[in-house]
Amino acid sequence: MFIKKIMKQGWIIGVIIFCCTQIIRAQEGISNSAVVPTPRHIVSIGHSAAHFTQLSYHVDTQLDDRLMQVFKEELALLGPVPFTKATSDKTANIQVLLTDTLAAEAYAIRIDTGIQVCVGSNQALAYATTTLVQLVEAQQQGVDWPRVWIKDEPAYAYRGLMVDLGRQWHDVNTLKQVIKLCRFYKIPYLQLHLADDQLFTFQSNKFKNLVKGTHYYSKETLQQLVDYADSRGVTLIPELDLPGHSTAMRQAMPALFGPASLHVINIAQEATVQAAEALIAELADIFKSSPYFHIGGDETNLDALAALPETASVLRQKGFDDVHDLFLDFIVRMHRQVTRTGKKTLMWESFSGTGSQRVQIPKDIRVIAWETLYQRPDSLLRHGYSIINASWKPLYLTPRQRWSARQLYENWNPYKWANWWDKAPSFSPIQLEPNERVLGAQFCSWELSDYMEIPELCARLPFFSQQLWCGNADVPYRALSGMVEQKHNRLDRLLFPASLQVDGVEPSVYKDLVHTNHVFVDSVVLMARPLRTGDYLTYTTDGTVPQAKDQPLPERLSIQTDTDIKIALFDSNKQWIGYYHNAFKKVNCTFSITGPYRLPDDTNVQGDVFIQFQAPLTVHIQAPEDREVVCRKMQEDKQTDSLSSWKPVRVVQVDKPGMIEVKVAGDNEVYRLHVLPEK
Numbered sequence: 001m002f003i004k005k006i007m008k009q010g011w012i013i014g015v016i017i018f019c020c021t022q023i024i025r026a027q028e029g030i031s032n033s034a035v036v037p038t039p040r041h042i043v044s045i046g047h048s049a050a051h052f053t054q055l056s057y058h059v060d061t062q063l064d065d066r067l068m069q070v071f072k073e074e075l076a077l078l079g080p081v082p083f084t085k086a087t088s089d090k091t092a093n094i095q096v097l098l099t100d101t102l103a104a105e106a107y108a109i110r111i112d113t114g115i116q117v118c119v120g121s122n123q124a125l126a127y128a129t130t131t132l133v134q135l136v137e138a139q140q141q142g143v144d145w146p147r148v149w150i151k152d153e154p155a156y157a158y159r160g161l162m163v164d165l166g167r168q169w170h171d172v173n174t175l176k177q178v179i180k181l182c183r184f185y186k187i188p189y190l191q192l193h194l195a196d197d198q199l200f201t202f203q204s205n206k207f208k209n210l211v212k213g214t215h216y217y218s219k220e221t222l223q224q225l226v227d228y229a230d231s232r233g234v235t236l237i238p239e240l241d242l243p244g245h246s247t248a249m250r251q252a253m254p255a256l257f258g259p260a261s262l263h264v265i266n267i268a269q270e271a272t273v274q275a276a277e278a279l280i281a282e283l284a285d286i287f288k289s290s291p292y293f294h295i296g297g298d299e300t301n302l303d304a305l306a307a308l309p310e311t312a313s314v315l316r317q318k319g320f321d322d323v324h325d326l327f328l329d330f331i332v333r334m335h336r337q338v339t340r341t342g343k344k345t346l347m348w349e350s351f352s353g354t355g356s357q358r359v360q361i362p363k364d365i366r367v368i369a370w371e372t373l374y375q376r377p378d379s380l381l382r383h384g385y386s387i388i389n390a391s392w393k394p395l396y397l398t399p400r401q402r403w404s405a406r407q408l409y410e411n412w413n414p415y416k417w418a419n420w421w422d423k424a425p426s427f428s429p430i431q432l433e434p435n436e437r438v439l440g441a442q443f444c445s446w447e448l449s450d451y452m453e454i455p456e457l458c459a460r461l462p463f464f465s466q467q468l469w470c471g472n473a474d475v476p477y478r479a480l481s482g483m484v485e486q487k488h489n490r491l492d493r494l495l496f497p498a499s500l501q502v503d504g505v506e507p508s509v510y511k512d513l514v515h516t517n518h519v520f521v522d523s524v525v526l527m528a529r530p531l532r533t534g535d536y537l538t539y540t541t542d543g544t545v546p547q548a549k550d551q552p553l554p555e556r557l558s559i560q561t562d563t564d565i566k567i568a569l570f571d572s573n574k575q576w577i578g579y580y581h582n583a584f585k586k587v588n589c590t591f592s593i594t595g596p597y598r599l600p601d602d603t604n605v606q607g608d609v610f611i612q613f614q615a616p617l618t619v620h621i622q623a624p625e626d627r628e629v630v631c632r633k634m635q636e637d638k639q640t641d642s643l644s645s646w647k648p649v650r651v652v653q654v655d656k657p658g659m660i661e662v663k664v665a666g667d668n669e670v671y672r673l674h675v676l677p678e679k
Helices: 002-008 012-020 065-078 122-135 172-184 219-230 247-252 270-286 309-318 323-340 377-382 405-411 450-470 477-495
Strands: 041-044 050-052 055-059 083-085 094-098 107-111 115-119 143-145 148-152 158-164 189-193 235-242 292-296 344-348 366-369 387-389 438-445 498-505 519-530 536-540 557-559 563-570 576-586 590-594 609-613 617-622 629-634 651-654 658-664 670-676
Touching: 055 065, 065 083, 065 122, 065 477, 107 122, 115 122, 122 148, 122 172, 122 477, 158 172, 158 450, 172 189, 172 219, 172 450, 172 477, 172 576, 219 235, 219 270, 235 270, 235 344, 270 292, 270 323, 292 323, 309 323, 323 344, 366 377, 377 387, 405 450, 405 477, 438 450, 450 477, 450 576, 498 576, 519 536, 519 563, 557 563, 629 651, 651 658
Parallel strands: 055 083, 055 094, 094 115, 158 189, 158 438, 189 235, 235 292, 292 344, 344 366, 366 387, 387 438, 519 576, 609 670
Antiparallel strands: 041 148, 050 143, 107 115, 107 148, 498 519, 519 557, 536 563, 563 576, 590 617, 617 651, 629 658, 658 670
C-alpha cells in the first residue's frame, strides 16, 4: 500500500535514486539553504524559489500530528501564511509519508511545486520539519523555499544535552526555550539533573518533605514539560544522582536518607535503598517517553559511611570486602529497578574495571565517560561497556570554566577525551579509534544560572551538533560560524519574536567564552517591541514569572541598579509565545581591549582577568563616570613599571606582558588584568 501511495505522488523514482546513489553535497551552491547541522546530502533542482501563498499538509496517520502542529506554530512566528490540515493527500501541498525503507532517524525532502517529506519515524519527522523551518524565507505575500532534494540522517544516535537543575533551579519557561534550542539543532535528548547537594527539585508523592521553598517541579509540571518536549522531537531524560550529590535529601529527611555529614545517602540502610527505588519508579512513570534513566553514581565519598557501625554489619551479612562493594551493589540495585520500569540505565563513569570481585557492574549499563579518573574510555570499551563521550574538556560548561565553540569544533571529536586537570589521565588527550560502542556524546551545562543558559548554549550547541550529525568537521569553522550566525537570527524569532536592543552593557574580555552580556557600569537602556501586530510584552523584576496581566513593558526601560528582569511575550489571545530573562549587574570596573590578544588555555572566567599578549594593546578601564579611578602598571612579579605609582588614568597602553591594577573610589577591591606572555 505504501509504495502504491507514494508512486501516485510521482516522486518515488526520484527518492529511490536519491536515497541509493552517492550524491555530492552541493550546499555551498544553494545560497539560501544553509542548514545547521548541515544535511548529509543536499542538491539543488531549480534556480527559482518555490513560492507558496498558502499551505496545507497531509500526514501519514501512523505519525504524530503534534509535530506538524508545532511546525505550523513555528512558521506562523516567521511569516504569516495560511496553513491548514488537508482532508486528503490530493489537496495538500505538503505531503508527509512514513516508510520502512529509511532508517528510523532518516528523512528525505523534495521541494518543487509541492513539498514531499518521507521519514523513517516520528523522530525523523521532527528533523525534517526543523530543516524546513531553517530553509523557509518569509515574503510579503507567502513564503519561499529553495527547490532542493535532501537525504539526511545523523552519524551518531546519541546526541544529548544536560542541564543542571539541582544546583541552579530554572524557570519552566527557560526549560521550554532549551527544548526549542535542542529541536532547532536536532539534539534529541535533554537530560535533567534534578537533584544535587543544593536542591531536590522533584515533588515526590511518596516523600513530600524532600522539596523546600518554591524551587521544585510538581508532577503535573514535569508531565507538561515532557509533553511539550515530545511534541518537538526532544526526549527528556530524568537523572537522580545517587548515592552522592544528595545533601539536600539528607538535610530534608535525615532519618531516612542519613545525616548531612554522611556525604552520601545511607545505602547501608535497607529502607534508604528502597526509597531510592521508589523515587526511580515515580520519575520513570512521569518521563514515560524516555528510553533512558540516569542513576548518577559519580563523586561518592564513602569514608563517613564506612565508619558507621551498621555498615560493618551489612558488609558481613552480604559477604562484601569493603564499603566500595556496598556502593557497587547499590548501583546494581538501581539498575535493576530502572530495568523493571522498562528503561535503559545511564550512569556517570564512576567505577574501575567491571566493578570488584564481589560485585560486577552489568554490561548493559551505558556509561557516560567524562573525567577518565575512575576509568579511561578505552578501558570501559575493553571491558565490554557502551559509552557516551562527555569529555570534561571541552564538553563541560560552568560559570568558571568553559571552552569556546571553536575549541569544541576543531579540537574535539566523539572519540577524543581531554581534561584541564593534571591528575586526570586525559590531561594528555586520549584519542580512540572509531568504535560502534561509542554511542555518541553529551554536552553538559553545570551550575549555570537560569539567565545564562540560553546565550551560552546558543554559542556552542550548533557546533557540537554539527560534529555528531555529520560525524566530522569537514565544513570549515569560519564557514560554519557564518551559517550559525544566520540561523541565530531565525532561532531568535522562535525563542523571543520581538526586536530587542540593550544599550550600556559591557562585553566580556573573554570574547569567545562568555556570551551572557549583563554587566554595566553606569546604566542600561532596554528597548523591546513585538514583531507581530497584536502581540504584547509584560515584565517583572521581583523574580516572579510575568503573566499576561502584569505591567506592560515600556518602550524604553532604564536600569540603574542590579536588576533581574523577566519579559514575557503574549499574543492577542493572551497565549505565551516568547520569553527573555537577564540579570543585569552593576559593577565598578571592567576592562575593554583594543588590539590582538589570545585567551590562555583552560581559562577561569571569574576573578582576575587573564589574557595572552600578541602585540601592543590599548586597555580601556570602564568605570562609573562619577567615580575617581586610579591605575598602575606592574610586572607579573609585582615590580612596578612605567606607572610606578597610582595615577588617575582610564586608558593604558600595553607594549609587553605585565599586570594592570585598578582602584575605584568607594570600592575596596583591586581589579587586575594580567597580560601573560604568549605561549
